[in-house]
Amino acid sequence: MxxxxxxxxxxxxxxxxxxxxxxxxxxxxxxxxxxxxxxxxxxxxxxxxxxxxxxxxxxxxxxxxxxxxxxxxxxxxxxxxxxxxxxxxxxxxxxxxxxxxxxxxxxxxxxxxxxxxxxxxxxxxxxxxxxxxxxxxxxxxxxxxxxxxxxxxxIEPLANAAHAVRRAALAGDETVAVIGAGAIGLCLVQLLRSRVTGLVIATDVSASHLRLASELGADVTVNALEEDVVQVLREKTGGQGVPVVFEAVGIDATYTQAIGAVRKRGTVIAFGAVQDTVTVPLLPILHKEISIVGSTGANEETAEAVALAATGAVDxxxxxxxxxxxxxxxxxxxxxxxxxxxxxxxxxxxx
Ligand SMILES: [Zn+2]
Ligand SMILES: [Zn+2]
CATH class of the missing domain: 3.90.180.10 (Medium-chain alcohol dehydrogenases, catalytic domain)
Incomplete structure (x- = not known):
């Protein structure tokens, strides 16, 4: 050598x-x-x-x-x-x-x-x-x-997505939304498709990312440039809001959408981080009694990610x-x- x-x-x-x-x-x-x-x-x-x-x-x-x-x-x-x-x-x-x-x-x-x-x-x-x-x-x-x-x-981004899913402590029958269909968002869509019986909703500003999200298992896609994300997500959940929303972008607008779209006593998983600081409306957090749950890196999900990729469960x-x-x-x-x-x-x- x-x-x-x-x-x-x-x-x-x-x-x-x-x-x-x-x-x-x-x-x-x-x-x-x-x-x-x-x-x-x-x-x-x-x-x-x-x-x-x-x-x-x-x-x-x-x-x-x-x-x-x-x-x-x-x-x-x-x-x-x-x-x-x-x-x-x-x-x-x-x-x-x-x-x-x-x-x-x-x-x-x-x-x-x-x-x-x-x-x-x-x-x-x-x-x-x-x-x-x-x-x-x-x-x-x-x-x-x-x-x-x-x-x-x-494997590393997939392990991070698997960790975010674990942090959500899903019941299994709920509807979930993924804000941002980038690499992590598309891993989340695939993981969630096999974990919940409710709808898996993906939002993004890119039509091609949303097409891929559909192919990989999203039931509903929302283009944030064309539609009001909060309004569509409320409509898809009978006006109640989405029980668990994964934020996988990391800017003011998308965290604000997540907080707006989550239902009362629902959970926002905070994963996206483009800025060190985001500004979001405070009152809905209080008045809807929502939980904001952070997620960073992975614990024991790396071996799980290897298995998911190896078996084709995640493409x-x-x-x-x-x-x-x-x-x-x-x-x-x-x-x-x-x-x-x-x-x-x-x-x-x-x-
Ligand atoms: Zn990374
Ligand atoms: Zn330590």
């Missing part, structure tokens, strides 16, 4: 962040770590916002980004017994400390010291936009040989619309930022 690899590294020039693909040393797996030869990497909204924010600290200068990844085990560090070298794996990018009160209760998604692979938000952990990545062994999950690297790189293939080679990583980020204009859902980088 050579000692250097190609890696997409963030640097700053004239006040803005750029990406340069450089030769850097291949990381050596330390004790308890696994070296992974990366195959595919998906770009996430958090990557796009962190990278294009010139002052944002989550994607700092010198960082190799990328946390949605699939690859093959290349080497095992001291004390690691598996998966075997050559085994295909998906990455769980949330590195939990294992010792804080949350971790001790099994709630790793809210670990007090959580770090994320490919993020410089708390600590500095290089990501998967490189030929190799060394990660703690518990961050790699074996996947079937038959699973594509494209699917492997979408991840239509989510990937654009693929760039590692050398064009910066173009991939431009495509992800302009996703709406080019009809992109998930942009991936082939390493």
């Amino acid at each position: 050579a000692d250097t690899m190609r890696a997409a590294v963030v640097y700053k020039r004239e006040g803005r962040k750029r990406i340069e693909v450089r030769d850097v040393p291949i990381p050596q797996p330390g004790p308890g770590e696994v070296l992974v030869r990366v195959g595919r990497v998906g770009l996430c909204g958090s990557d796009v916002h962190g990278f294009f924010d010139p002052d944002g600290t989550s994607r700092a200068e010198g960082l190799i980004m990328g946390h949605e990844a699939g690859g093959h085990v290349a080497a095992l560090g001291e004390g690691v017994t598996g998966p075997a070298v050559g085994a295909p794996v998906a990455l769980d990018p949330q590195v939990a400390c294992g010792t804080c009160p949350q971790c001790r209760s099994g709630l790793v998604s809210i670990c007090d010291n959580k770090q994320v692979i490919g993020s410089s938000l708390r600590g500095f952990r290089h990501g998967a936009l490189a030929e190799y990545i060394a990660v703690p062994a518990r961050q790699v999950h074996p996947i079937p040989d038959t699973m594509s690297m494209a699917d492997a790189a979408s 991840l293939r239509p989510l990937v619309t654009h693929i760039f080679p590692l050398d064009k990583a910066e173009e991939a980020f431009e495509a992800a930022r302009g996703a709406a204009a080019i009809g992109a859902i998930k942009v991936q980088v082939e390493v």
Whole structure:
């Protein structure tokens, strides 16, 4: 094995962040770590916002980004017994400390010291936009040989969607709505279709995303550019409002729709996060006695996501619309930022 690899590294020039693909040393797996030869990497909204924010600290200068990844085990560090070298794996990018009160209760998604692979938000952990990545062994999950690297790189968003569904504590007979039919929203639609007997309603501003939502199981789709989302969702629920609404966009308008469309004593699952702060009407939250339930990352849903994708219960293939080679990583980020204009859902980088 050579000692250097190609890696997409963030640097700053004239006040803005750029990406340069450089030769850097291949990381050596330390004790308890696994070296992974990366195959595919998906770009996430958090990557796009962190990278294009010139002052944002989550994607700092010198960082190799990328946390949605699939690859093959290349080497095992001291004390690691598996998966075997050559085994295909998906990455769980949330590195939990294992010792804080949350971790001790099994709630790793809210670990007090959580770090994320490919993020410089708390600590500095290089990501998967490189030929190799060394990660703690518990961050790699074996996947079937038959699973594509494209699917492997979408396991993380699917696990996050599965966690959001778990946070909703569904009764099973209710109608649900998903605000935003992006990659996570389309995972949610598929998961919810098999979990509830009521309607699955999807909303978006893109006709092509809504067509895909229908194909993947949504009973009703609402184009927010053409129709009043709150009014349609009320009509579809006999004027009562939707029992559980998943917000998967993250801006003022869509959180406001979720709060407007949810029924009395209903639940809004807060997942979308484009802005650090959203402004929403307060009174409906009080007067309808609604619950707003946050969701971040995943707990034990990664293995569940692997099984769902492997059995075809969730089809991840239509989510990937654009693929760039590692050398064009910066173009991939431009495509992800302009996703709406080019009809992109998930942009991936082939390493
Ligand atoms: Zn992500
Ligand atoms: Zn912890």
